[in-house]
Amino acid sequence: MNMRQIHPLTLGVLFGTFFARLSTFFVMPFFAIYLATLGFSASVIGTVFAVSAMSGLFMSFFGGTLSDRHGRKQLMLIGIGLNALTFTGFALATELVWFYVFSVLMGVSRSFLEPASRALISDTTKPEQRVIVYNVRYFLINIAAAIGPLLAVVLSLTGAKSAFFVVTGVYVFYGLVISGLFKKYPFEESDGIKVRPRLTETFRVLKEDKTFRFVIIGMIFAIIGYSQFNSTLPQFIAFHDGFSDGSRLFAYLLTVNAITVLVVQYPIMKFGIRVSPIKSLFFGVATLSIGLLLIGFATETWVLFVAMVIFTIGEVLMFTMTDVLTDELAPEHLRGTYFGAMGLTALGQSVGPIIGGLLLDGFNNAGLPVFAILSIVTAFGAFFFMGALTERKASLALIEEKAG
Structure with a gap:
């Protein structure tokens, strides 16, 4: 597959996503520090982040369905505009109060832009090419996450107001480019625009599609585990007597994570295609759990690095196949609804750090009980993925029986 085979609108989404995420990583890793310089306490800063997560979680019920009702272009442009604002x-x-207001807007904009842009990729990409395109998107996001904070340091943008305006400028440019591409390369919207699903469609989907419901619940448990990477793990390292210079060590672990993603993504993508997306999620959450458990046993630095490689392999096994599976399960006229509903997995991102923090306090930063419990909680996701696999096989068998 080469660039010429990718629809211009999909290329616009891929590169727009890359530059938007790159500029966002100029700001968000340092946003808590920026708020602290304005005099806000750590607990208040935490609520600012929580408000954004919860608003995005709530709007997940509606954002994707709105893109099915009114079209990808409208929802993408609204999401891009809200991000700029x-x-x-x-x-x-x-x-x-204004930080709360704009945090809510950030959650809303994400719930509009993300499902609409991913549904647009499905709309404009041949089925056999979607797995590659979704993995290119995941690859670009990881590159942005790896180099964005470093660029911010090099350009002296960390904690500077000018960094926010850089992000605004990138989103405005993204909006102009994608709007121009829609005008130059019009395409037939999916049948969802004609069917106009109800705003409550997400609730119906979760009720009736057992496979998808199992996947959502499994991903919530998986993301509870994954969320420890940026919350519980750095705190554990910083206050562990056996590790010196916790900040530097965590920076090295971030580098190991980024390098591992880049090295293993392609072979894991091929593995996921061969065994099926649901099995890839099952193996992913199992591997993630093993990585978490190994962190609990870490008393030397090299063990942490090994644990991080295992943890990252689990991450890639899950996230390379999530969009592919969602696209596979979604009827054509409900793609936006399904991609929007995947935003409900943000519940794991919301409660995961809270669980990890309570465990650190409760066990006085003792690694083994903290990460053993987190590993067990994360592993619950495997049972739901097994349920999803069973339901998927049953539904496919029923389809074959009817066809026969």
Whole structure:
């Protein structure tokens, strides 16, 4: 597959996503520090992040369905516009209430833009090429995450108001480019625009599609485990007597994570295609759990590095196949609804750090009980993925029986 085989709108989404995420990583890793310089306490800063997560979680019920009802272009442009407004607001805000307001907007914009853009990729890409395109998207996001914070340091943008305006400028440019591409390369919207699914369609999908419901619940448990990477793990390292210079060590672990993603993504993608996306998720959450458990046994630095490689392999096994599986399960006229409903897995991102923090406090930063419990909680996801696999096989058998 070469670039010429990719629809211009999909290329626009891929590169737009890359530059938007790259610029966002100029800001978000340092956003808590920026808020602290304005005099807000750590607990208040935590609520600012929580408000964004919860608003995005709530809007997951509607954002994808709206793109099925009104079209990808409208929802993408609204999401891009809200993102531009959000980061401008962050730059100008000085009072807490405005940070809450713009955090809510950030969650809403994400729930509009993400499902619409991923559904657009499905709409404009041949089925046999979607797994590659989705993995290119995942690869670009990881590259942005790896180099964005470093670029911010090099360009002296960390904690600077100008960084927010850079993000705004990138989103405005992204909006202009994608709008121009829609005008130059019009395409037939999916049948969902004609069917106009109800705003409550997500609830119906979760009720009736047992396979998808099992996948959502399994991913919530998986993301509870994955969320420890940026929350519980750095705290554990920083306050563990056996590790010196925790900040530097965690930076090295971030590098190991990024390098491992880049090295293993392609072979894992091929593995996921061969065994099926649901099995890939099952193996992913199992591997993630093993990585978490090994962190609990770590008393020397090299054990942490081995654990991080295993943890990252689990991450890649899951996230390379998530969009592929969602596309496979979604009827053509409900792609946006399905991609939007996947946003419900953000519940794991919301509660995971809370669970990890409570365990660290409860066990006084003792690694083994903390990460053993987190490993067990994460492993619950495997049971739901097994349920999803069973339901999927049953539904496919029923389809074959009817066809026969």
